Amino acid sequence: MLAPFRCSLLLSWIFGSGGALSSASGTERDKASPSPYLDVESYVWVEYRNEQVVISTRKVVTIVAAPPSGDGMSSEKVCSYHDVLNYLNLTKANEMFSLTRPVKDYKKPTEVFLEVLLYAILDVKEIDQTFVPYVWILLIWQNDYIHWNPSDFCGIERVTLPTEILWKPDLTIEEMTERDKAPPSPHLTIDNDGKVYVQNDQVLVSTCRMQVYKFPFDVQSCTLSFKSVIHSANEIKLFHNLNSSVTAEWSRELMRTQYEWLFVDMTVTNKTVVPFGDEQDTIIYTISMKRRSVLYIVNFLVPVLFFLCLDLTSFLISDRGGEKLSFKVTVLLAVTVMQLILNEILPSSSDKVPLIAVYCIGIFALMMLSLLETILVMYLMEKDSASQEDATDINQSVGESSGGKRGRAINLRSCEGATSLFQGGISQSTEEPHAFEKLSYELKEVVRILTLLLNNSKNEGKPGYWTKTTKTINRAYFIFYVTAASLFIICMFSIWTNEEE
Secondary structure (H helix, E strand, O other), X not given: OEEEEEEEXXXXXXXXXXXXXXXXOOOOOOOOOOOOEEEEEEEEEEEEEOOEEEEEEEEEEEEEOOOOOOOOOOOOOOOOHHHHHHHHOOOOOOOXXXXXXXXXOOOOOXXXXXXXXXXXXXXXXXXXOEXXXXXXXXXXXXXXXXXXXXXXXXXXXXXXXXXHHOOOOOEEEOOEEEOOOOOOXXXXXXXXXXXXXXXXXXXXXXXXXXXXXXXXXOEEEEEEEEEEOOOOOOOXXXXXXXXXXXXXXXHHHHOOEOOOEEEEEEEEEEEEEOOOOOOEEEEEEEEEEEEOOHHHHHHHHHHHHHHHXXXXXXXXXOOOOOHHHHHHHHHHHHHHHHHHHHHHHOOOOOOOOOHHHHHHHHHHHHHHHHHHHHHHHHHHHHXXXXXXXXXXXXXXXXXXXXXXXXXXXXXXXXXXXXXXXXXXXXXXXXHHHHHHHHHHXXXXXXXXHHHHHHHHHHHHHOXXXXXXXXXXXXXXXXXXXXXXHHHHHHHXXXXXXXXXX
16 A cells, blocks of 8 residues: 655755755856755555565655745735736837727727716806706727736736827717816726726816796706717717616716706617718717706796786876876886896797796786876876866856956946936936846846856866776776786796696
C-alpha cells in the first residue's frame, strides 16, 4: 500500500545556515533571491513479507515559490486601472478610438440607448414661448474594440476615463435654442463587455408652442426631440429601455422644484424622420405640466369681477350732475389697465383668443354699455329740464303782460275818477254801472293770472315726460345688466373648468 504525505518547510530550517543546493554546470550565481520554501513529499510503502509487516519510505524534495495553502504568509496579485488601459491601449495619444464609430463592420449600426429624467421645471415664458427644464440624460452604446477579462485584472469590471478619449454619438435636441452654459460631465464609464456609459445633467432652453386658450387654467405640453446630427438610421439607431409610465414615475420622485408649474406626465415615443433625404431615428419626450392658477385668480380675475360689481352699484348714484358719469369712466379705465397687464403676459401668436381676454372684453363691453346708458339718461333729463324752463319763461311773460294791462286799467280808472270829481255829483250817479262792469273784468283777469302762477309752481315739483322715461330706461337696463353679467360669468367659468378643449 502506498500512502503519500506532503508538507512545506523553510530551506533554512532543513539545511541550516550553511545548507545550499548547487548545480554542477553553473558558472555564475543568480543574483535574484532564492525561494525560501521547499515542498517535501513522503511516500510510505506497507508490505507483508514472510508473515512480517515491512514499512519503507521515500522522500521527494521540491523547491516552491510559496506555500500552497493559505497559512498567513501568502501574497495577493495587485492590479490597477492603468493595467486595463494599457491592455486596451486606451491613451490620449491613440486617436483611433475617438475618430469614427466603434464598429468592426461599417455596415453594423451603433445602437444607442437614451434615457431622460426630469429634475425640475425652472421656467416657462409664455410671451417668448420658451421652456426651461433641468434634465438628467444617460447614453449607453457598444464599443466593439473594448473588451477584457475581469479575472485577469483582479476582478475589475468598470473603468472611468475622460470623455475625449472615446467616440460619442452626436445627438442634439431639435427644440433647443440655447446651449447649456454649464460644462458637461468630463468623464465616462466603460465596462468589460465594451459598453460605454455617459451621464450628464443639463439646463435646456427650448422652444415650446404655448396653448393659452384656457389661461390661467391651462395644461401645456412641451417636447424634447433627440436625434443624430449627421448619422442616418443605418449608422445610429436610438432606443430607450424605460417606458412612459416608469419615466414619469421616476421623474416625479426626482422632482426638486416646480415653481409655477406642476408636473403632470411624461411620455416617450420613437419616430423616424426624413429631414434631408436620409432616415433618422428620433426619440421624443413629451412633458405635460399644469399651471398653478391661484395667484392669477386672486390678482386678476377677482379684481376685474370687483370692478364689475362697482359698476353695478353705480346705478344707486343720482343721474343729476356728473358724479355718476365720472365714476363709471374711472372704473372703465381700471379695467383697461388690467387688459394692458394681460397683454404683457400672453403671447401674440396664439391660434385662439384666450378665454381670459374674452372675459376682460366681455366685462369691458358691459361697462361700456352702462356708460352709454348713463349718457343717454343724462341727455333726456337735460332735455326735460330745458322744456320746463321754456314753459316757465312763457308763463312769466304772460303774467308780466297781464300785470301791465291791469296797471293801465287802474291808472285809467284813477284818471276817470279825478275827472268825475270836477264834473259834479249828477254825472257820477249816471256812470256808476259802467265802472262796476270794468271792476268785475279786472277782478276776473287777476284771478286767471293767479291760477296760472299756481299751476306753474305745482308743475315745477312734478317730473316731466323725459324724466319718467329715464326711470323706465334705468330699471330695464339694470335688469338686463345683472342678467347678462351673471350668464356671461357662469359660461366663462364653465368653459374654463371643462377638461376638454
